[in-house]
Amino acid sequence: MPFVKHLYSASKQISAAVSPDQNTTAFKEVAIIHHPRVGEYAFGFITSTVILQRDNEDEELCSVFVPTNHLYIGDIFLVNSKDIIRPNLSIREGIGMCGI
Numbered sequence: 001m002p003f004v005k006h007l008y009s010a011s012k013q014i015s016a017a018v019s020p021d022q023n024t025t026a027f028k029e030v031a032i033i034h035h036p037r038v039g040e041y042a043f044g045f046i047t048s049t050v051i052l053q054r055d056n057e058d059e060e061l062c063s064v065f066v067p068t069n070h071l072y073i074g075d076i077f078l079v080n081s082k083d084i085i086r087p088n089l090s091i092r093e094g095i096g097m098c099g100i
Contacts, residue, residue, distance in 0.1 A: 030094030031064050032085035033077065042066050043098050044074075045091065049081065067098050 027045035035042035044066040052059040060081040067074040089097065 027065070027091045030087055030089040030091065031062065032087060033064055033066070033079050034083065035066060035077070043094060044077070045094060046084070047076070050078070
């Protein structure tokens with residue numbers, strides 16, 4: 001049952017992100033990241049940020065959801081905030097760019 005809880009939670013967040021009648025969104029910002037390898041890029045959506053604490057310095061990582069064949073299925077990557085290209089696109093425009 002814990003797996004179902006996580007699956008439901010993720011589906012609910014994605015649904016909230018694209019639903020026009022919701023006041024809050026799971027997707028914070030459109031992102032372009034190097035994926036699957038350097039020199040190739042993928043559109044994604046920043047869902048949250050986390051600070052990785054190291055001995056010498058802190059590193060800000062963003063959780064980026066990259067849809068695969070449609071909006072409800074995709075991969076989540078932790079990407080250094082400095083490595084993310086942030087286009088001036090709304091969430092709706094980003095969804096359109098992903099071909100969804």
